[in-house]
Structure formats: C-alpha cells, structure tokens
Amino acid sequence: MFDFTLPSLGADMDEGKLIEWKVKPGDAVSKGQVVAIVDTSKAAVDVEIWQDGVVHELLIEPGERIPVGTVLATLLEPGEEAPPQGAARGGRQAGARAPAAPGAGAAETARLRISPAARKRAEALGVDLARLNGSGPGGAVTLADVEVAVQPGAPKAPEAAPAAHPAADRNAEMRRAIAAAMSRSKREIPHYYLSETIPMARAQNWLTQANEGRPITERLLMAVVQLKAVAAALAQYPEMNGFFRDGRFEPVQAAHIGVAISLRQGGLIAPALHDVGSKPLDQLMRELADLVKRTRAGSLRSSEMSDPTITVTNLGEQGVETVMGVIYPPQVALVGFGRIMERPWVEDGALVALPTVVASLAADHRVSDGHRGALFLAELRERLLRPEEL
Amino acid sequence: MRISYREAMRQALHDALASDPRVFLMGEDVGRYGGTYAVSKGFYDEFGPERIRDTPLSELGFVGAGIGAALGGMRPIVEVMTVNFSLLALDQIVNSAALLRHMSGGQVSVPLVIRMATGAGRQLAAQHSHSLENWYAHIPGIRVLAPATIADARGMLAPALADPDPVVMFEHAQLYNMEGKLPDNWQCDIERAAIRRPGSQLSLITYGGSLPKALDAAAELARDGIDVEVVDLRVLRPLDTETIAESVSRTHRAVIVDEGWRSGSLAAEVMARIVENCFYDLDAPPVRVCSEEVPIPYAKHMEGAALPQPAKIVAAVREVLNV
Numbered sequence A: 001m002f003d004f005t006l007p008s009l010g011a012d013m014d015e016g017k018l019i020e021w022k023v024k025p026g027d028a029v030s031k032g033q034v035v036a037i038v039d040t041s042k043a044a045v046d047v048e049i050w051q052d053g054v055v056h057e058l059l060i061e062p063g064e065r066i067p068v069g070t071v072l073a074t075l076l077e078p079g080e081e082a083p084p085q086g087a088a089r090g091g092r093q094a095g096a097r098a099p100a101a102p103g104a105g106a107a108e109t110a111r112l113r114i115s116p117a118a119r120k121r122a123e124a125l126g127v128d129l130a131r132l133n134g135s136g137p138g139g140a141v142t143l144a145d146v147e148v149a150v151q152p153g154a155p156k157a158p159e160a161a162p163a164a165h166p167a168a169d170r171n172a173e174m175r176r177a178i179a180a181a182m183s184r185s186k187r188e189i190p191h192y193y194l195s196e197t198i199p200m201a202r203a204q205n206w207l208t209q210a211n212e213g214r215p216i217t218e219r220l221l222m223a224v225v226q227l228k229a230v231a232a233a234l235a236q237y238p239e240m241n242g243f244f245r246d247g248r249f250e251p252v253q254a255a256h257i258g259v260a261i262s263l264r265q266g267g268l269i270a271p272a273l274h275d276v277g278s279k280p281l282d283q284l285m286r287e288l289a290d291l292v293k294r295t296r297a298g299s300l301r302s303s304e305m306s307d308p309t310i311t312v313t314n315l316g317e318q319g320v321e322t323v324m325g326v327i328y329p330p331q332v333a334l335v336g337f338g339r340i341m342e343r344p345w346v347e348d349g350a351l352v353a354l355p356t357v358v359a360s361l362a363a364d365h366r367v368s369d370g371h372r373g374a375l376f377l378a379e380l381r382e383r384l385l386r387p388e389e390l
Numbered sequence B: 001m002r003i004s005y006r007e008a009m010r011q012a013l014h015d016a017l018a019s020d021p022r023v024f025l026m027g028e029d030v031g032r033y034g035g036t037y038a039v040s041k042g043f044y045d046e047f048g049p050e051r052i053r054d055t056p057l058s059e060l061g062f063v064g065a066g067i068g069a070a071l072g073g074m075r076p077i078v079e080v081m082t083v084n085f086s087l088l089a090l091d092q093i094v095n096s097a098a099l100l101r102h103m104s105g106g107q108v109s110v111p112l113v114i115r116m117a118t119g120a121g122r123q124l125a126a127q128h129s130h131s132l133e134n135w136y137a138h139i140p141g142i143r144v145l146a147p148a149t150i151a152d153a154r155g156m157l158a159p160a161l162a163d164p165d166p167v168v169m170f171e172h173a174q175l176y177n178m179e180g181k182l183p184d185n186w187q188c189d190i191e192r193a194a195i196r197r198p199g200s201q202l203s204l205i206t207y208g209g210s211l212p213k214a215l216d217a218a219a220e221l222a223r224d225g226i227d228v229e230v231v232d233l234r235v236l237r238p239l240d241t242e243t244i245a246e247s248v249s250r251t252h253r254a255v256i257v258d259e260g261w262r263s264g265s266l267a268a269e270v271m272a273r274i275v276e277n278c279f280y281d282l283d284a285p286p287v288r289v290c291s292e293e294v295p296i297p298y299a300k301h302m303e304g305a306a307l308p309q310p311a312k313i314v315a316a317v318r319e320v321l322n323v
Helices: A116-125 A143-149 A158-164 A167-188 A201-211 A222-236 A281-297 A302-306 A370-385 B005-019 B043-047 B059-071 B083-097 B133-137 B150-155 B157-162 B208-223 B241-251 B266-281 B300-306 B310-321
Strands: A002-005 A015-021 A034-039 A044-048 A053-058 A065-067 A071-076 A191-199 A242-245 A248-251 A257-259 A299-301 A310-314 A333-337 A341-347 A350-364 B002-004 B023-027 B052-054 B075-082 B113-118 B143-145 B167-172 B179-181 B194-197 B202-206 B228-232 B235-237 B254-261 B287-291
Touching (some): A044 A302, A116 A143, A116 B266, A191 A341, A191 A370, A201 A222, A201 A350, A201 A370, A222 A281, A222 A370, A281 A299, A299 A302, B002 B005, B005 B023, B005 B043, B005 B075, B005 B150, B043 B052, B059 B075, B075 B083, B075 B157, B083 B113, B083 B133, B113 B157, B133 B167, B133 B266, B150 B179, B202 B208, B202 B241, B202 B310, B208 B228, B208 B310, B228 B241, B254 B266, B254 B310, B266 B287, B287 B310
Parallel strands (some): A044 A299, A257 A310, A310 A333, B023 B052, B143 B167, B202 B228, B202 B254, B254 B287
Antiparallel strands (some): A002 A071, A015 A034, A034 A044, A053 A071, A242 A248, A333 A350, A341 A350, B143 B235, B194 B228
C-alpha cells in the first residue's frame, strides 16, 4: 500500500482545497492519470498520480483545505490484496474528516468539528450536519453554515464548494502567492542579468515561408520558435535548466519551459510546456495554444504547475524593448524577450534597418557565472539565426 | 465639554473633597508636588496639608494608616503611586482592608478608596510596567474598578466613596492624556459592564488601557464590513457576568483583550464564565489577546510587541471569524 499526498504545485503553494475526486475506491489508476482537482491560489489544477495502483481509501473530502504533503488517499500496489477491515492506515491530518467510502471497508469517522451553537441550531432545524461544509476556524461547521443550508436554493452537497470562491478572493490570493514567490526569489537568489540584441530578419523570413499555405489555425508563432531556440541553447548550457534546492543545483535533462501567461483578471501563471527540445515546432505550437487556453480557463495539470525547469517571458506584445526578469524559485534562470522592432544595424560595414529582438537572461549566480550566461545568450542568438535547424 | 481623563479624575477628587469633610487624600507626592500624574495639582493650596497629606515612601505604612482612618469614621482616598509599588502594601490590602468586616463579625467596615496607576507602554521597563489588576480581582472583600473613559474617570469615585467596603481603582497611565467629551450624565454605577460599541458578529471584551485599542481595532474591522461589539468590563470585581453572557449569547463569538499576562489572567476568568454560561451559544472557541509572557521590555519596539495592540486584536478577530 502506498500514500498519495498533495504535491506542491509551485514554490508559492503551501496549501490547497480539494475540489473533486476523479476516482473512487476500487478504481485502478495508472501513472500520469488525473485523480483529483485541487484549487490553489492560482487555479483549479488537475492533480496526476505518479504510480500505478488501485485506490484503496479516500481520506480527504471535497471542500477541505489541506497543507501540501497531506495524505489524500491510500492505494494498493498492483496485485496487492486489500488489508482486512479496520486495518486502515493512519497518516491523516488530525481533525480531517473521513469520507464514507462505500465498499472500501470500515471508514473510521472522526468527530466532526461543529460549534456548539451550530449543533443546537441544526437540531432545531433538523439539518444533517454531516452534509455541511465548515467555514469556521479549522473547518468547523458554524451557525451560518447551518442557516445557509436551510435557505431555499442552498447548495445541497459539498460538491458546490468551488463556487464559494469569489473572484476577488482568488485575485487577492494570487497576488499574495506571487508576492511570496518573488520576495523569496529576490531574498535568496543572487541574480545577474545579461542581454543581447539578436537580428530577426532570417527568423521572420523563414517563419513567413513556413506559414505560407497553412490555414490560420495551424500557423506558427514567433513565440514558439523562440521557445525552441531556448531549449536548443539549454542543451549546450545545462546549468541554466533545473532547480536549486537544499543548497545545491539539480540539473534537469529535459527542457520543461515555464511559459509566463498573464491572466485577464490580473496576475500570471507560468505552466510548463514539456520537453520543448525534443518536439517538432508544429506539435509545440498546438501544445502552446492548448496550454494558454487551459491556463486562462483555470484547468491546468499538476505536472504543468510543478515541472518548469526554466521560465521564458515574452513582453514584446506589450511593447517593451527589454525584460529583466525575476527568477521563479527553485528555478535558476529566466529568459526574456522584448518586442521585435526595426533598429539601425551595421552589417558588413553598412548601416541597414533590421528587425531585431533583445533577449535577456536573469540567472542564479550560485549556479552559473556571467561568462557561461554570455555564451548561453550567444548560442541562443546563433539558434535564432538558423531557424531552419530548429 | 472636552476634557482629559486626568482633568475628569481631578474634578471627581475635587468634588469629593469639597462635599464631604471626612474625605482626605493621602499618598506619595500628592501634596506639594501635585501628584505624580498631576491629578491633585493645586489641591494642597486649596484644601491644606491636613486633607492633602504627603506620605513617606512606605506603602505598607500609609495604606495601613488609611485603613485606620477609615475604621475611625473618615473616608480616606489613598493614592498608591502605581500598582508596581502596591505590592509592598499587599498585606494591608488583602489581610486587613479586605477581611476586617469578616474578621470582626461585621462590627467594623473599611470605607477606603485606594487609587493606583497601572499598565505599560511608556518605556518604564519591567519593574514599572505591571498590569496586576487580576491579583486584586481575585480577593473577596474588595471591589475593583477600572475606569477607561472620561465619564467613568469623572463618575466612579463618588459611588466608590459611598461603598462601605474597600474599593481599589486602577487608572491606566496611558489614559491620563486621553481627551474626550464629558457627557452631561456622567454619574454612573460601579456594578455593571458597559457596551461601548454595539455589534453583531463578535464580542470584544476588555477593560482599562486596552479599551481604546479594542475600539481602534473594531473601527478598522468595520471598514472591512466586520461588525464587532466592544464590551468594557469597568468593574473587575465583582464581574458583571450577566452583561458578558448577554453579549456573547447574541454574537456567538468572543475575543478577550487583557494587558495582563495570559496565565491566570482576568481574561482567563472572563473566558471561563463565557464557557460556563454560553457554551451552547458559542460558534467558535473564544480567543485571548494578552501580553506576551515575558518581563515587559524597555526597548520601545519590543515593549510594543509584548503588549496587546490593535493589529493583534484584528488578527485574533479574523481568526475567530475565519475571514
């Protein structure tokens, strides 16, 4: 038997609220399957499981707010027999409620947290307290919860919980989460910054040709060319790709690039575009479009939240020339692209007007030095000068 | 009329001295110096050294003398400069003043008023920053008052003097400079707690120097749409359980603010009474905001951090309401 715990879906997450289980006891699950939806300060995230097995017991009920690391469910290894009744494993958070798990043995029922006033009122009104979601301290059911439950049109089941998260709260929470992550970054990470102006005429021409004859929906964007170029450069300079944790750098082979996506209501998320280096541009374009759409709709997968090994931010559309970014911990680098614009350019001794872009690198000085950073940016420039190889 | 707490107390003393020849004021520096907190300024010239008596630095001695005078038919007001020094007079207050009616089988009573400043917040360091109201509120046989408003500073002394048994009045040193309107009907009882700000979501229960902080916190919470009631205990012994219970039964939640240390505090007593009387009306566990359990620091920022503050009160209220 093994535990399924709430993963950290980013450096700025320390708790989440379970919205929905996608599995029930007895279901077989496979690696990568979405098993639950968890609300973080940023989005409702589809949480995946990373081990094959059979769901044994769900320990947390939808609506509960739980810290990262909480055991959400127990699972049996493939082929493992269910233990005898009553042998349910511990490990639940104190005070957490055990759900009724039909067919999964005796679900122990922890005492519900109900305020004395709520209990008295519920008795008078004939309300079933076990059906209510607590909004009080520690998730306790309060008087107001009981009174809301008897109003006409009141939500009957805890599944309606997500609606109780007003947009204003979400925005404030996201602001707090961003504030915490960025403060930590500036507190802990000794940033250094480099920038390089890259001629983009060849890349633009190549892109125009590549898009010729394609329907609008399948056209490539320069953003995806830039992402692929970053991934190619990372292969040469692995010290920009990975995590700095517990005092040391953990390089990552694959380039899972966090793409900074701003949200219409404010704030931003940088979910991972997985393994950019090994995928063709067409596929990357489809995945990027899907990622942006799902980010704005608030339905991301847990691996997309926790996997980015580097972040790329593109503020060119907003019209700035240069971005000097803040690294998202525990990553060790951030690449920024500004606007592609025509600038005076000297080529072969002649002054010409050329489209160029300023690419910048913010990198962690604990992991790399300016010399390597400069070589990385030079490599990025070379890659963008030879777009046909991407 | 707008006056200071100090002026309100001065007027109350002046009234008492002017209207009853049995009343006299006694204590360290109350005469020629005009009182450590300038409450009796000018009294020495007006009423003379017989009735405004400077005493040696001997709390045990002059509180005892006050008890003797009360037994002899006078109505003494003894000013022990601060609660810190009153520890030297504890034997007279606890063993004599509080108990003589009982020990004499009801033959004598001690109509004595003892005034003392209390509390921290002025960088006077650990030995001069105590809040020990709860020690006195523990003792049967004395009444303990904590005037926290201009009206109570003006109005509490007269009924205290009329009480046939000893009364201890705590004046928080941070309140003397507070200014406010003296209402026309400042006459008051020394029996009941008072609701200083009506509210519906939570009862913020406090007394003395913490009242202005609680009111500040309530005002800040109101800006966020959180409606909090503020209850001023006023009388620390005997506690007005009825008013506390009525308020908490209505709001279902309580935060108690007390500058005393948490362990064995008045806040603990209030909380116990809430649980005894309102258990089935409670919608969340009551919470206390007390001083940190350390000697009160001298350094300003640390002293501030050790005491209840509006921000701590706001945080406690939000915790209880889970908002």
